[in-house]
Amino acid sequence: RKEVEQDPGPFNVPEGATVAFNCTYSNSASQSFFWYRQDCRKEPKLLMSVYSSGNEDGRFTAQLNRASQYISLLIRDSKLSDSATYLCVGPTGGGNKLTFGTGTQLKVEL
Amino acid sequence: DARVTQTPRHKVTEMGQEVTMRCQPILGHNTVFWYRQTMMQGLELLAYFRNRAPLDDSGMPKDRFSAEMPDATLATLKIQPSEPRDSAVYFCASGLGMGASYEQYFGPGTRLTVT
Numbered sequence: 305r306k307e308v309e310q311d312p313g314p315f316n317v318p319e320g321a322t323v324a325f326n327c328t329y330s331n332s333a334s335q336s337f338f339w340y341r342q343d344c345r346k347e348p349k350l351l352m353s354v355y356s357s358g359n360e361d362g363r364f365t366a367q368l369n370r371a372s373q374y375i376s377l378l379i380r381d382s383k384l385s386d387s388a389t390y391l392c393v394g395p396t397g398g399g400n401k402l403t404f405g406t407g408t409q410l411k412v413e414l
Numbered sequence: 415d416a417r418v419t420q421t422p423r424h425k426v427t428e429m430g431q432e433v434t435m436r437c438q439p440i441l442g443h444n445t446v447f448w449y450r451q452t453m454m455q456g457l458e459l460l461a462y463f464r465n466r467a468p469l470d471d472s473g474m475p476k477d478r479f480s481a482e483m484p485d486a487t488l489a490t491l492k493i494q495p496s497e498p499r500d501s502a503v504y505f506c507a508s509g510l511g512m513g514a515s516y517e518q519y520f521g522p523g524t525r526l527t528v529t
Contacts, residue, residue, distance in 0.1 A: 338517060347505055347520035348457070391457065393518075401470055402518065404449075406456040 307331060307396040310405035317412055321382050325408045327392030328374045337375045339366055340391040342407065348391055352377070382412045416440045418521035420506050426527045432494040435524045437506030438487055445511035446489045447518060448474075448481055452502045460504075463489065464511050496528045 309328045317323045329337070336355055340348040352359050354366040354375050365378040375394075379386055389407040396403040419438045427433055439446050447462040461471035461481040471481060478497070483489045493500055503525050507518040 347522050350517050350519065353517060401459060401462060402516075403459070404457040 308392060308394045308403045308405040310392055310408045312406060312408060314409040314411050317382055317410070319382060319384060319412055319414055321412075322378065322380045323382055323410065324376055324378045325390055325392075325410075326374050326376050327394075327405050327408075328372075329394045330373070331394070331396055332370075332373060334395045336395065337366075337368060338393040338402070339375075339377050340393060340404070342389045342391060344388075348404075351390070379410075382410075384412050384414070386410060387412045418506055418508050418519055420504075420521035420524050422524055423522060424525045424527075426529065427496055428529055429497055430495040431528075432492065433496050433500075433526060433528075435491045435504055435506075435526075437489040437491075437508075437521055439489065439506070439508030440519055441487070443508035443510050443519075445509045445516065445518075446483060447507040447509075448489070448491050449505040449507065449520075450502045451505060451523075457505070460491070496526075498528045501526055501528050 339351040341351045342348040352366045358367045363380045367376045391407045392405045445464045448460040451457045460474040466483040480492045503523045505523045507520045509516040509518045
């Protein structure tokens, strides 16, 4: 099993919809995670940190489910500009480095 | 607005040639990462440094790749000799390492094509 796994998508949703992505992780001792956004032919950019209590920033909510070992990203009222690939990141290698998932592609359509 | 800078942004070279990529981390960041991204493999960690010391280079082909941090403002990634399979986008990222939990900030990448 990969240390960090994501559904590659694509998720095609209409503008205004709510969409959620999950990311599973294998290291049960992991405590902190991140969501990054990557636009086509651009570098990944930090979107949100996900700590044990979760995190909310405007239309974006990130949650951590330790029992089932996954993190989630919820996007409400999706915009065309939300179209991108969303990468989850978790600590691996004994917690000394971070591993990126392969990303979930989101396409928001009119 | 502090940013990670990388040079060159694009590089086209012939198989067998040496390639050097450079990265300037954000001032004050003590951790520097090198990643490679391809469509097939996604984002792979090649190596990373903390306080200029190499901590992990297990993701890097040792026979042809080398990574160094000659000073706190410069990280380099070299490929010698380059091969077509090295064609990818190489990202540098920096962060302020606090244990295992830290945010990383990426540079714009070097898009390498080896013919």
